[in-house]
Amino acid sequence: MAADSHHSIVHARRISMTWMILCLAGAVAVGFFGIAYFNEHPAVAGAVNQNAERVFIELAQILFNPWIAGILLSAILAAVMSTLSCQLLVCSSAITEDLYKAFLRKHASQKELVWVGRVMVLVVALVAIALAANPENxxxxxxxxxxxxxxxxxxxxxxxxxxxxxxxxxxxxxxxxxxxxxxxxxxxxxxxxxxxxxxxxxxx
Structure with missing residues (x-):
């Protein structure tokens, strides 16, 4: 998507696919290692048994020095925050431009659209908080x-x-x-x- 010309598509595809393979292989490896480790150490598997998505967090806290574990956990937080900010902006822009301006206010001023976008960021954030607050999700x-x-x-x-x-x-x-x-x-x-x-x- 950020390629400057069609000539760089092949090179970008190789980089993206290589990086994706490494990331997915690492995720699968963490999952299999978590299964093996927590089956051998059921005494520390309580949090993972309740929520399997905590396997990386629990392994980082158990196996690594607190300084290294902090770096690994901050990587999770960085990934979450970057995705969150991106999705908030995308949802707000889509609602403002594709719904509000296209169907409700076709001649809305730029200042009005800016304020609608800000309100939509707040609304989408509240919906996301409501979804995250459900322990079943x-x-x-x-x-x-x-x-x-x-x-x-x-x-x-x-x-x-x-x-x-x-x-x-x-x-x-x-x-x-x-x-x-x-x-x-x-x-x-x-x-x-x-x-x-x-x-x-x-x-x-």
Missing amino acids: RVLGLVSYAWAGFGAAFGPVVLFSGDVVTHDAQRCAGGDDHRCADGYRLETVRLAGSVRNYSGLYLW
Whole structure:
């Protein structure tokens, strides 16, 4: 997205894919190491048993010096804050430009749009706080549901765009994203329950 010309796309693709492979491999390695470690040390696995997403935090605090653990935990905070600020701005801009200006106030002044954007940042932040306050919500569950809707909205359009497919068909394909995402979420819940039951039987 930040490429200065189409000639740098290939180089940028190599860098991004290499970095992504390293990040995902590290995440998978942390997960497998956490399974092995906390199975061998069940006395310190209480927090992870309640919330598996704390595995990196707990491992950093247990295995490393407090100074190193602080650096690792600050990396998590930095990633969270950078994503949070970016998403707040994106949501605020989308609501202000694509909804408020496009449908409600087509001739709104720039000053008015700035104030609406500020209010939308506050509203989106309050909604995010409400979602985070629910102890049943997990980061992976919320993110996977969001990406399911994103992929369902743009996936068919990207895959089937061309001279044969009309614009109306593309709009219909993109408009069915909520149905696909809801079905994906329900099937994920059922699958998670089945896997949990199977894994419990296996461990027993």
